[in-house]
Amino acid sequence: MDIVKFGILGCGSAAAFHTLGIKRDTNTNLEFIAAHDVNEKKLRSFAKRKKMTPYTNLDDFLQSEIDAVLLLVPHYQHAELAEKVAEAGKHLLCEKPMATTLEECDRMIEATKKAGVKFMIAENHRFLPAHQYIKTLLDKDFIGDIFLARTYEGAYCEHDEFLDPDQWHFTFEKGGGGVVMDQGVHKFTMLNWFLGDVDSAQCWCSKTLNSPPNKGEDTAIILLRYKNGAIASVCLTSTSVHPLNNTTELQGTKGTIYEDHSRENPLKIFSSHPEAEKKGEFYSPSVPIEHGPYPQYYTISARYEDRYFAECVLDDKEPEFTPEQAKEAVAIVLLSYLSAKKRTIVTMDELKKIAKKKGTHSILEDFLPNIQNNYKNLNW
Ligand SMILES: NC(=O)c1ccc[n+]([C@@H]2O[C@H](COP(=O)([O-])OP(=O)(O)OC[C@H]3O[C@@H](n4cnc5c(N)ncnc54)[C@H](O)[C@@H]3O)[C@@H](O)[C@H]2O)c1
Incomplete structure (x- = not known):
């Protein structure tokens, strides 16, 4: 073949x-x-x-x-x-x-x-070339140990998608949740890749639209603590008034990386590493990173992931991005929902106990009343 x-x-x-x-x-x-x-x-x-x-x-x-x-x-x-x-x-x-x-x-x-x-x-x-480039920098110790990360995804989803109760997106019944399940899972996968496993989380979920009762949260903030001591904030919304965009900031003991997908050159680096192109100031790397702001961002990453998976089939090798890692990102989604439901910080150990005792679907059940509805009376 x-x-x-x-x-x-x-x-x-x-x-x-x-x-x-x-x-x-x-x-x-x-x-x-x-x-x-x-x-x-x-x-x-x-x-x-x-x-x-x-x-x-x-x-x-x-x-x-x-x-x-x-x-x-x-x-x-x-x-x-x-x-x-x-x-x-x-x-x-x-x-x-x-x-x-x-x-x-x-x-x-x-x-x-x-x-x-x-x-x-x-x-x-996991397959965006800009993220793969960041990972090579982290592996070379460009910014030392990351102690703080901030990441944001804002997507302007068509209002029809939210307002149509028959549309499965963002429903707990068919989508498994709102923006935390749909968009947060991207962020949790990326941060785990850079920072390792999560220890605990605190999450708030809200709705900024007068969406039907069966729709989940369209906005959320999740604070995460990693097992290595790093802390991170993940901000998500699907009602931003700009085209889909992602930003990430990684603060390390030896430098900083900023990423902004809306830019043609998405990265800005501050590092004293011997291979850094400039010292003592931010620079955007001159290496060609295949990148395009939304919507090219979708087609570029799809090409990389589809091609990589085909390579694994042809060469009979196991994908580097394992199903267990993908499952871990779902675990962080569920951990976030558990936190929002309990209105407190929750740990992975607690999630594991729930999984063993009654299964993790129990977290998704009756979740909707836990979402703060900010604009209940607005007529969009
Ligand atoms: N990576 C990204 O940024 C990104 C963006 C969009 C969607 N997605 C993911 O892609 C997946 C699909 O989402 P989508 O937006 O394309 O949804 P969609 O609703 O646009 O398309 C889903 C299709 O599946 C069909 N379908 C439903 N049940 C089926 C069944 N049992 N057998 C055969 N076909 C069936 C529907 O008729 C529909 O055509 C989801 O997992 C979603 O999260 C990822």
């Missing part, structure tokens, strides 16, 4: 940026050849546009000549469909978050291990 044949399961917004990312790849090791979606109209129109074979039946899709599946469906269906993909002997690349509970994550890990197929979560913050 010199090229991995992928089937796309779920032909919505994520399918659009994954296929676009690969279309622009001049040296690709994969192709999208088949598609399946429960919505037949959507399936046929997507497959026609992308020149892929449409399968209206899931079993036929899984028995087709595809080597791997890119799973792009609502979060509550990740575990069940992952098991089917694994049972069919297909490699699995699944969009974030891995699932909505730790027990579902375990089912996915177990099924793929049992089937002996490769499995990775398509977490674009």
Whole structure:
């Protein structure tokens, strides 16, 4: 095999940026050849546009000549469909978050291990070239030990998406939560990569829209303490009045890194490391980092993650970004919700006890009354 044949399961917004990312790849090791979606109209129109074979039946899709599946469906269906993909002997690349509970994550890990197929979560913050560059700097000790991190993601989601109760995004029932599950999981994955494991969290969730009762929080602040002593703040909103943007600030004992995705050159570094391009002042690295502010940011990261996963299949190697690491990010989402529910600081040990005693779905149950509704009476 010199090229991995992928089937796309779920032909919505994520399918659009994954296929676009690969279309622009001049040296690709994969192709999208088949598609399946429960919505037949959507399936046929997507497959026609992308020149892929449409399968209206899931079993036929899984028995087709595809080597791997890119799973792009609502979060509550990740575990069940992952098991089917694994049972069919297909490699699995699944969009974030891995699932909505730790027990579902375990089912996915177990099924793929049992089937002996490769499995990775398509977490674009692990594959953004700017983040990969930051990681190489951290590994070279450019800024010493990080003691403080601040990170923000603001997304302007169409108000229709929030105001339509039938839309699964940001519902606890099908999405597993609001902005903390949907966007926070990116940040938790990235910070764990840079800082190690989380010890404890405190979280506040609020709604800034007069959204239907079944929608989760659209705004949140999470304070995290890491096992190595570092502390971090994660600010999230999906109602920002600017195009999607991410910023991160890492303060270390020997320097600082700023990242702002809205800039053409997203990084600013202050470091006295011998390889630093300037000493005693901030500089933006001259190395070419493939980067583009939103919306290119989606297609660039999708290309890197899809290509890397195909490489793992072709070279028979385990992905460096492991399912266990992706599960840890879901654990931090659940830890955050537990904190908001209890209105106090909570520890990972406490989360593990809940997982053992009654399962982590119990945290998501009856969560909605714990969200502060800031503009209840506004008529948007
Ligand atoms: N990395 C990112 O920044 C990013 C951005 C957007 C979405 N995502 C992720 O991508 C995934 C999909 O999100 P989306 O925005 O594309 O959703 P979407 O609603 O736009 O598309 C989901 C598609 O799945 C189909 N579907 C639902 N149940 C199905 C089933 N049982 N079998 C087959 N098809 C089914 C729906 O008909 C729909 O076409 C989610 O995990 C989401 O978090 C990631």
